[in-house]
Amino acid sequence: MALLEVKNLSVSFPTADGTLHVVRDVSFSVEAGDFFGIVGESGSGKSVLVQAILGLVPGAKLSGQALFNGRDLIGLPAEELRRIRGAKISMIFQDPLSSLHPQYTVGQQLVEAITTHQKVPKSEARSRAISMMRKVGIKDAERRADSYPHQFSGGMRQRIMIAMALLLQPELIIADEPTTALDSTVQAQILDLLSSMQRELNTTVIMISHDLSVVSRVASQMMVLYAGTCMELGAADEVFTSPSHPYTARLLAATPSVHNTEHRLRPIDGSLPSLLAPPTGCAFAPRCELADERCRGTLPPLEEHRSGRLAACFHPDTELAAPEPVIARSAGQQEGAPPIISAQGIKLSFSAGSWPHKRQVNVLKGVDLQLFEGETLGLVGESGCGKSTLVRVIAGLLQPQEGSVLVEGQELGAPNTESWKQARHLVQMVFQDPFGSLNPKRRVGSIIADPFMIHTDLRGEQLKSRVRELMDLVGLNPEHYNRFPSEFSGGQRQRIGIARALALKPKVVLFDEPVSALDVSVQAQILNLISDLQRELGLSYIFISHDLSVVRHISDRVAVMDRGQIIELAGAQQLYENPQTDFTKTLLAASARS
Amino acid sequence: MFMFLLKRLGFGLLVLFLLSLFVFLLFFVAPGDPARAIAGDKATEELLAQIRDTLGLNQPLYQQYLDFASRLLHGDLGFSYRSQQPVTELIFDRLPVTMSLVGGAMVLWLLIGIPVGVASARKPGSLRDRIGQSFAMTGISFPTFVLGMILLYTLYSLPAKAGFLLFPPSGYIELAQSPVQWAWHLVLPWITLALVTAAVYARLTRAQMLEVLGEDYIRTARAKGVREQSVIYKHAFRSAMTPLVTQLGIDIGVMLGGVIVIEQVFGLAGVGSLAVQAVQTQDRPVIIGVVLLGGLFVAVANILVDIAYTRLDARVRTA
C-alpha cells in the first residue's frame, strides 16, 4: 500500500470574481521511502495542493481523496488532522526567517514540536531537540538552542526547520521550495542534508520546487504540474532526460544550461491560462505547438506511455523541433578601443545601526571594472556581495566615497550635475522586480514616456508615436498604451521596463537580475529579447544574476564578486571551464549540481 | 539597549523642558496682569508693585524663566492665585481621585477590549465578529460625555426618580475609608471610560491578530500540530501584544487630559476638574502645574513603554 495516495483531488477558492480552480483532478501516489518531487511554475498549484491536504489553507474547497496509510485526510475532523500534522507528516517551508516565530528561541520552538504530541518532561524534550540540532549540522547546539531565529544565517535557519520536521520521526516530510530563498552554495548543502537525512532515517519526502533540475537531482519520482493539472508523472531522471509531455520538454528547452550555449533558448509563448476559467481541454493546449482540435476540446487522460511514465497528452513523446543556433554577434570587443564605461577604485560604505553601536559596513572595497562597446559583461556573486550596489554606482544612483566612474571618458559626477544628466542618455537600467519597478498608479504610456518628458521637448502626438514605436520594439501591443501595469503579466512588465530604459537610445544598459522573478518559460522570452536588442541596436550590457547558467548563456565576459571585490574576471568560456579561485570553483560546483 | 533607554529618557526630559517653556511663554506673552489677578480689581498701585516685586515680574525674561525652572526642579509650583494654597498640595489632594478613576477603568477596558478583539479575529466575518465590530464601532464613535450623560440619566436619574438608588450621586469616597463605597461611587465613571476605550482596544487587537495570523510562522505552528488555542494565545497573541502595550502607554500618558470630561460629567473632584476650574478662574499657577504634570505622565509612560518594548521584543532585546 502506498504511504500517500491522492485520488482525483481538486482545490478551489471562491472569490469575488468567481471560483479559482487552483488544483484540478490530480492523482498520484507516493510509496514509503520515496523522494517524490513536484515541479511546476508559479500558478501551477503545487504548494496549495499539499498544504490543502493538511488543512493549512483557510477557505479552500477540496474534493477527491488523499489516503495517508489508507486513511482519507480530506474531510477528517480538524482535531484528528492536527494530531497527524507534525507527528506523522511534517513540513518545511520556503522562507526560514518568516517561518520561525521571532519571539521564541529556536530551542523553545523545537521543544514545542515534541511536547505538542508527546508527554515527555521538558528537559528530555530539550536534550532531544539539541541532539537533533547537532544532527542537522548546527555547531555548539547546546548554546545555540537559546538563540532567536534572527541570530542565525539563512542556511542555519533552514537546518533548524529541517530539525523541527525530523524531531518526531514522521513518516512523511513535505518540503515546500526549501532552497529557493537561499544562495546557491547554501542551497546545495541543504539539498545534501535533506537527502542524507531521508536515507539515514528512512523517511519519505515530498519536495516541491519550481526548478526541474533541482528536483531531478534529489528525487526518485517526479510529477510535473501546470495550471493545476498533472502533466507528467514518472521516474525523476527519466522525466528530466527524456520528457514525454510537450510541456515538460518545452520547459527544459527554455532553461539555460551552464554546459550548452550553442543554442538559442526556446521560450514558451503566451502565458498561464486564467484559473477562473480554465480551458476545457488540455491546459497547455493554447501554448502548445502540437495542439489540435482534440487537445482543445477534451482533457487528455493521464495514461501510461513509454517506459512506464504517465503523461496527460494526446501527442506524447514527440520530438521537438531542433533549437536554433545562437546568432553570432558582429560586434565584440575591439582591440585597443577605449572602454565605454570605466569604474576605478570604487569604494562605498554605509553606516548601519544607531549610536552608540554605529558601524561602517564596507559594501564595495575598491572595485575596478571596464565595459567595452558591444559586449555583455556578466556579474555574479552571492547575495550581499555588492553586485547590485556596484551597478547602482555605475548608473549614478549611489555616490561612492572614493573612486570614479567614467562614461565615454567623461566623469559621471554627483547627482543632478550637468554631466550626470548627460550620462542619463548613455546609461540606463532595467530592474529586477517587474512588479515593483513600474508605478502601479500610472499608465504604461506615461511610464514609457517619462524619459522624454524629463529630457526632451517631445509632447503630444509625436511623443505618443515614439512610445508606440518603443512598445513595438520590445514586443508589446502598442494598443495597450492606456493600460495600467497590473493588467500585464510579469514578462510583459519586464518588457515595459526595457522599453523605458531604451527610450533615450542609451549605449549601455545595466540589468539587475532582470529575469530572476520570472518563470522559466517567460524568462527565456526576455533573455532572447535582450540578446536580439543588443544585436539590433549595438548595445553594451552589464548583466547581474545569481543564476550562473543564465549568465553563461548571455555573457561574453564574466566577473565574480565576493564581499565587495571582484575576485575573478575572464571570458565566459574560460571562467566556466577553468576557474582560478576557490570561491568561483565552489560557486560553479554548487550550480552544476543544483 | 541601555543606550537606547538613555536616549529615550533624554527625549522625555526634552519634552518636559519644552513644555515648561511653552506654558511659561504662553502666560508671559498673554494679555492681563498676573499681579492684578492675584490682588483683585480694587488693589492699589503700591500693592501691585509689591506683588510684582515678590513674583519677580520686574526681572528680565530669561531670569524669570530660570527662576521658574529652578523652582520647578525643586518641585515648587508656586501658589494658587485663588486659594493661596501651594499648587503641589492642590494637585496631590486630587490625584487619588484621578488615579482611582483611571486605574479601575483600565482594568475594565483591557478585560473587555482584548477578548472581544481576539474573538473577532478568530473567525473574521462570523456573527461573533460582526457583533464585536459593531460594539467597537459604536464605542469609538461615542463622545465620552454623551455616553456619561446617558448612563447617568438611565442608571441614576430614572431609578432615583422611581425611588430607588442604583448608584450614589456624585462624590468620591476614599479607598482606605470604605473599599465598597469607593468602588460603588466610581462604577459609572469606570464603565463610561472603559466602554469608550475598550472599543479602541478591540479594534486594535483584532487588526493586530489578523495581521499576525497571516504570518508564515503561524502556518509553521499549525503544521507542527499545535492546538488552535495555543496557536491563538501562545503564538499569535504573543506577537500582537507589543503594539497593544504601546497603545496602553500612550493612553495612560494622555489620560490626565482624557479624564477631564468624565470628572466634569460625574462631578468628581479630580485633577481634571481642578484644571477646568483653574481655567475658568484664570488661576495660572494651577494651570501650569496641571499641564506639566500631564507632560510628566506622558514622559514616564513613554519610558515605561520603551522598557516593556525591549522586554517583549526579542529582536530589540538581543540587538
Add this chain to the structure above:
Amino acid sequence: MSAHTLTPAAATAAPEVKQRSSLRMTVDYLLKDRASLIAASFLVLLVLFALAAPLLAGITGHPANDQFRETGLTPAGVPVGPGTEFWLGADQLGRDVLVRLAYGARVSLIVGVVASLAAASIGIMVGMVAGYFGGKVDTVLSRCIDLVMSVPFLLAALALVSVLGASLPLSVGVIVFFSWTSLARVIRGQVIALRQREFVEAARSLGAGHWGIIFRDILPNLAAPIIIYATLMIPSSIVFEATLSFLGMGIVPPDASWGGMLAEASGNSIYLTAWWLVLFPGLALLFTTLAFNVLGDGLRDALDPRTRRKAK
C-alpha cells in the same frame, strides 16, 4: 505559489479576464456595503439639514438665539417638550432645540471638514518629506511628531484657551495642531516603503528630480491612506470641538453648537427633567461620528484589498 499570493488580483492579471479599474472596484464594493451606504445617506441628509438651518428658523419662526420665554417655558420656568410649537422641544432659555441643532450641525461640519483638511495637508507634507528624504530631515521631523504627540492635548488646549480666550478659529487651530501627527506618521511609513520600491529608483535613474518623484510617483500611491485617514479624522475633529464647547472653551455662547447645548443641559442638571436637551444633540453627535467612522471603515475595506480579504 503559496496560498497567500492567491489573490483575485493575481488571477485577473490573465489577459482573458477583463480587469475592473480600481475606482470601479471601489465603487462596486461600497455599493454592496449596506452600512457604508446608510452612513453616506445620513451624511448627505445632515449636510442638507445644516444648509436648511435659516429655512427652519423661518418656518418655525424661531431664530436660533431668540428666547421665547412665554411659549418655550412653562409658568414655573421649565422648558416645554417636543410638540407642535417646538418640534424637538425648547431649552432652559426658551430657545428652539431643532433650529439650534441645525446651526450646531453647521459648526460641527465646518470644524470637522476644515480642521481635517488642514491637518491632513500638513500631515501629508510632513510625512512625505520625512519619509522621502530620510536621514537628518526625517530625524528632526519625526522628533517634532513625537513632541506634539507627547503634549497632553486637552490640557494644552485648555491652557491656550484660558490665555487667548475661546473662539471658533482658535478651536480649529488647536484641533489642527494636535491632529496632523497621526497621518504624518502613517504617510511617513508608507513613503519609506514606497521609496524602496524600484519604480522610484527607476525614476531617479531616468533623471527625475526629487519633487517630481514625490508628486508624480509617490503621491498617487498614497491616495488610499489619505482618503481613509482624512475621513476618519473628521469625526475625531468633531468630537474634539464638541468636547471643547462642552467644557465652555470652544464656541462662545449664545451661538449654537452641539457640545455647548449638551454643556448647558448638563450644567444645571436640567436634563434630568428635560430629556430632549440631551437626547437630540447627543444622538446628533453620536450618529454623525458613527457615520463618518463607518464610511471610513468601508472606504478602507474598499481601497485596501488586504483588509477586505481578511474581513471576508
